[in-house]
Each structure stands twice: as structure tokens, then as C-alpha cells.
Amino acid sequence: MKDHYSFISPIYNTLAKLVFGSQLKLSKTCFLEGLSAKKILIIGGGDGLDYKAFQKQLQGEYWELSQSMLSLAKSNLKDSRLSFHLGVYHFRPEIRFDEIWLHFVLDTLSDEEIDALLVFCKKSLNQNGRIYLADFFEAKTGYQRFVSLAMIQFFRIVTAHKREDIPNYEQIFQRNDLKKTSEKLFRKGWVKAQIWIPESF
Numbered sequence: 001m002k003d004h005y006s007f008i009s010p011i012y013n014t015l016a017k018l019v020f021g022s023q024l025k026l027s028k029t030c031f032l033e034g035l036s037a038k039k040i041l042i043i044g045g046g047d048g049l050d051y052k053a054f055q056k057q058l059q060g061e062y063w064e065l066s067q068s069m070l071s072l073a074k075s076n077l078k079d080s081r082l083s084f085h086l087g088v089y090h091f092r093p094e095i096r097f098d099e100i101w102l103h104f105v106l107d108t109l110s111d112e113e114i115d116a117l118l119v120f121c122k123k124s125l126n127q128n129g130r131i132y133l134a135d136f137f138e139a140k141t142g143y144q145r146f147v148s149l150a151m152i153q154f155f156r157i158v159t160a161h162k163r164e165d166i167p168n169y170e171q172i173f174q175r176n177d178l179k180k181t182s183e184k185l186f187r188k189g190w191v192k193a194q195i196w197i198p199e200s201f
């Protein structure tokens with residue numbers, strides 16, 4: 001499998017901080033609570049650097065499609081109790097999680113791939129489990145629209161990013177019978193952190 005992030009992985013986090021400061025990290029950490037008691041599934045976590053400060057509280061599974069990102073995550077999160085896996089997360093009925101983190105990963109997938117992943121995610125949740133989404137939403141200002149378009153073009157060239165738009169998360173999550181229970185906005189709502197739970201378990 002080709003590693004589309006091999007070129008960018010060593011500079012990804014620095015680049016993100018240059019453009020967004022601490023906002024993306026904040027969106028990925030604002031809903032953390034009771035971590036030590038939870039089993040967590042992280043899908044597309046990248047280099048894992050933003051989770052480093054609280055890694056000792058992390059247990060569960062970390063899935064990455066990029067070998068270079070996964071190697072960085074293993075090193076950045078070496079004091080965690082996560083197991084690291086290369087490839088696309090696949091559902092195993094005997095393994096359930098209390099929380100699933102989808103942080104800036106769904107915008108790299110087609111709508112159909114998101115639907116398929118959400119089906120797996122829902123089946124993989126424990127009773128009272130939740131999905132923690134953090135991602136880009138529709139740009140709210142002219143400047144944001146410009147940066148958003150530039151980022152999409154950049155990632156299309158560098159990482160073979162498939163999309164030309166931002167997924168309509170609300171619509172996609174709702175059609176998968178998920179209900180939003182919390183939300184925090186960053187950069188006027190260009191970036192959002194949201195908690196979603198299944199309509200029924």
C-alpha cells in the first residue's frame with residue numbers, strides 16, 4: 001500500500017500549528033474526560049503528537065493508513081497503553097470501545113467511505129459509548145474560503161487527497177442514526193469538535 005503521507009508526515013504538525021496555532025489541538029482535546037477509565041479507538045490519528053501530554057491515560061487501539069505517520073505515533077505515544085495498527089480499521093465483534101476519535105480524518109474520505117466507517121464505528125461502541133469528531137466544516141469568511149481551497153489543492157497534490165469539498169458531516173452522521181450531544185466551535189465554526197452517540201444502542 002502506498003504511503004501518501006510519507007513526504008509530509010515529518011512536518012505535518014509544525015505546518016498545522018503555523019496555519020492554525022493551537023486551535024486544531026484544542027478541538028481534538030476539548031471533550032476529554034475520564035480518559036483513564038476508557039478504552040479508546042483512534043482512527044487516522046496521524047503522528048499522535050497532540051495526544052502526547054496525556055498519553056499515559058490512553059488505552060485502546062490506534063489505526064493509521066500511513067506507515068510514516070504510524071511510526072511517528074508509536075514514538076510520540078510510546079508511554080501509552082495503545083496498540084498500533086497499520087491499515088483500515090475493521091470491525092471485530094468481540095472488541096468494543098468507550099470512545100472513538102475521528103480527528104481530521106473523515107475529510108480525507110469519500111461520502112461512501114465515511115458511511116461505511118460509521119457503520120463499523122457504531123457497532124464497535126460499548127453501551128453509552130461516543131464518537132468524538134473534530135474536523136473542518138464550511139469556511140465562514142473570505143479568508144477561510146481561500147485557505148480551505150488552498151489546503152485542499154495542496155493535499156490533493158501532496159497526499160493524493162480525493163475530495164474537492166468538505167463532507168456534510170451533519171447530514172452524513174444523521175443518516176447513520178447518530179445524534180449530536182455536544183459541540184464546540186473554533187475559528188467561528190470553520191473547525192468544530194462534536195460528540196455523537198447512536199440514536200439507539
Ligand SMILES: C[S@@+](CC[C@H](N)C(=O)[O-])C[C@H]1O[C@@H](n2cnc3c(N)ncnc32)[C@H](O)[C@@H]1O
Pocket residue numbers: 005043044045046047063064065066069087088089103104105108109
Ligand atoms: C489529515 S491527516 C490528520 C492526522 C491527525 N488526525 C491530526 O489531526 O493531525 C489524516 C490522517 O488519516 C489517515 N487516514 C486516512 N484514512 C484512514 C483510514 N481509513 N484509516 C486510518 N487512517 C486513515 C492518514 O494516513 C493521515 O495520517
